[in-house]
Amino acid sequence: MLETIQNILVRVLNSSLLSTFLLAVRAVTPIIALYVIWRSYTSFKKGQRRKDPVIMLEDAATGTHFPVLYWENSIGRSRSCDIQIPDESVSRDHAVLMRREEGWFVCDTGSHLGTRVRGREITEPALIEIGDKFSMGGTTLILRNADDTPKKKRNIFTGFSKEAASPFRLMLCVTLVQLSMTMQLMLGTGEFRLFPVAPFGILFLTGWALYFFSRRILKRVSFEIETVAILLSSIGILLLSGQGLDAIKTQMIAMLIGVFLFCFLVWFMSDLERVTKVRLYIAIGALLLFALNLLLGTEIYGSKNWIIIGPVSIQPSELIKIAFIFVGASTLDHLQTKKNITEFIVFAGACLGCLFLMKDFGTALIFFATFLIIAFMRSGSFRTIFLILAAACFGVFLIVQFLPHVTQRFAGWLHVWESPNDLGYQQTRTLTYIASGGLFGTGIGNGYLKYMPASDSDLVFGMLCEEQGLFMGLVVLAGIAMFILYARSDVTRSRSTFYAIAACATAGMLLFQTCLNVFGPTDVLPFTGVTLPFISSGGSSILSTWGLMAFLKASDERTYAAKRGGRRRPGVENSYMQMPEPVKAVRRGSAEDDTADIPVRTRGAAAGRSAQPQHRADGTSRSRRMEVHIPEEKLSPGAGRHMPRKEDDRR
Template sequence: MTLKPKPLAPDSTLLDAWDLRWPERRLLLLCLLCMTLGFLMVLGSGLAAGRALHPLDLLPLFVYALCLLVMHLSLVAARFQGDQILLATLAFLAGFGLLAQYRLGAFDTADPAGPGLLLFPLGVLLMLTACVALMHGRYERLAAGLWIWGGLSLALVAVLLLIGQRYRGAVYGAGLITPTELLKVTVVLFLASFIDRHAKPLSNWGKGFPRPPLRDLLPLAGFLAVLAGLLLFQRDLGMLIILGVTLLVMLFAGTGRIGYLVLGALGAAGLGALVLAFFSHGQSRIAAWRSPFDDPTGNSWQILQGLSGMYSGGLWGEGFGRGNPEYTPIAQSDFIYSVIGEELGFVGCALVIVFFLIFFSRGLGIADQTRSSFGKLVCVGLVSVLATQTFLNLGGVTKFIPLTGITLPFISHGGSSLLTGFISLGLILAISESAPGSARRQTVTTKRARAGAEAPRRRVREAAPDLHPDPSPGEGRSPAPRPDARASGTAPPRRTSRKKPVARSKDPLD
């Protein structure tokens, strides 16, 4: 199945746009089929356990199908010509998260208007709004709000510190929401705008170290210092790590200097030493990671239960809906991956990782094809945020790195994280619509190429002499033959052998 349909013409109709997005339509139908089978498995497990069915048990599946339909028809109506695989990949991951949350009882079917079930449609609405509003290159206008994004980022953290409440070592807003999740978008927009404006000074290098001018470095360093201080005071080490990695990746993408990544590795080592020395919250997590069996009923209880559940899943798992995720604390949020390993086994875990890799590779491919330097940096930054978040969650659950409290994008229970992920996808889709590989760019490029190829032909036709002029009305017959000189008795004129001088070229190379 080819995924490169014929691009739309400028005078295309809605039917043409419908035909253009047939690959996406097939992939979305495949996602719906997979989620339907998953919901039937969960319902079958409930029936086998003696649980009575509720009339609204299939409501999450209906909401998911309706959201897929709205997404697809909205992009068709907008004549969107961007990436078609990225949206289908997100549809699978977000649908899988919806299914996992339903299996864990996160949705109250007796209260259909509850916040849990409304987050998914709200995220779809935000994604479509961002995509349609910023397509056709309109996302470039975001670069003008450099310090608007910076000020908004600092205000989010400062206000949360003033009015938030502490819970399990971190600071949350009302209803345990985390408005600082928006930093994943606002900080990326700030960094993309700043690096795009100061790419040349930031590329200055000397003696193996970056040496940008102070007038270009001080504004960025001051903003990052204030933001890092606020996040440390809030004890949000996970967000600090995500934004730090994103900063280094965006600096590398904007300047091409790999030394920024080396300096980032040194900075990470220094941050680890700082956490060990001054933060008791981080010290307890590192101790639980290094020696989980020293405190099996305390700080290490969660990670040990998660590892036990993944081990019991084996290769194929115990079946969707047949595991015991209730033994793992906060399974629906931080440890959703351990539930996948327990009920779907190694195969289910690998499938989730494969879809995340497809998502990240498509995002980086869009960044590589984008001609706008600002769009490239935004795309790289958003993909870096989601990839770092995924690595921190999977690494913590599998005991590869210490736990950070970061959720798994699109799958874990967390409204702020889910909505931020949908907004990020809307931005990436808007950028993909203006990339050379998109159908819209193919249409524009084809028109310009045809116009450029036709112009020289017109100039050649206008400049070339007419070697075969049309005969005048009296010249329809062939010319009469010349009279024979010998027959007329007159001698032909004598030719001279003298040649005319050839004019020298004025070209200095002759």
């Protein structure tokens, strides 16, 4: 009986019908993956808040209205300010108006004449409510609700449907991709194998557990970033499974840790005050980790960038990528108050210096590209970027002159076919095997590039194209490129400049790293030897990539928004409350008493920490949770309509 079953399996596995079926599977798989990537992006676009004013500022003298479009807004005379005030007595960068958990805050940023809230000069971020006045130079502004003007009709291309895609259905499509690649592993090598069930099961459970945790427990309305990350991780791990189960054990464990790290960082960044407090400690920890790498590191492939402890090997530079973005990003009030990036330049210089000492020049290039993005977003100065690039070019010249192996790589660039068995050994083989794979590949485990050194890391794009086809390789690149589009679309809608800078730096880092990995082995760029995010083998790489995803997730204003109750519009999945409502301030007595009731808060209070009771001029005090009814005639027109009060705050 067993022999009969075995003979049947052998005939099936060797039949042309099975080969045709597997070819069809390899042709359909990238189409499903591309659909997931495209619909994730269009769903994100559909779920974005319209770029309508969230609040208004009114000039008390002229009645001019200034729309407030962002969560953090610079105010001043300069054209680069979000809210430009045409008054010579106002400084070029005068103040910042920002939204925090407790409401709207105004913060002076070192202006010449200062900022006054209800007649009193402030030195710390001050809470203001609807109808409050604050003065800058000769201009007095009043905080108003957004006008009840008709909203502009959204006019964006949303793909195959006018509504956002269901995250549940997209996850089902991800499961189909996992199943199709698992079938290739089980049937595509000429013998029936059961071990691919293990990686499929772990990927399936991890993806759906993250889905239910985010959607059902945390009640988050967005799941696009996680969907694409799970898809790309699945493609990478199942591709590497073609080399055997032992090749992916570390990869699977690192991915699980990375998912936990992703969830932790998203929670951690929900409180910007907490982030601001630990940035210095993160920077110190990163430098200490680099120092430990220099002392205890092991040299592999010419770079001393590994720490090996028993059976565990760690690449610290991968983990420090997360710290690098943490230290580089900053809130708008901090940027406007400290108008230089000296501290970050010193930290970045120390990181790059350590990487040069370790001879890890590929990672150094990635750090440097990320540094340029952060430096430009923080300073907005092309002159600064030009000076940095000039210094970098001089440094590259010195490296090429004094490091022979780097010189050899530049010498072989664009001339790999002149020495296919020497300087162009890896590049020529990669190009050859990519071509042999065609559009739909030879099947997982059936390629020949896997026998090359570093085929599962530095040359993994070639292995992906050979075994899964050029079409799948381009789909993976489209998935990584989606993060750039995601960050670009979300940068003006983030709750803080910190999130915007971090998201753009993350997307830029991933894109630049992808370019080095893809264009190096294909001889478009000098071969540097870096990993392809999500796809390459390496526990440190996939762990850090999942950690970087947290910056993109945090930049989406839906992540920390409460899910809107009540009836939803049919077909719209991404329904959420746009703004938390403000805390009402106490007002008693006449208008003259407003000058003594200035809610001056520290940044800690702004971030949601309990604040001490504030004292008035008459010696009485109030808590931030106290509620006092305001006479109807004191309310501004339309007050409270756009930002409804919570049920438990009503009396």
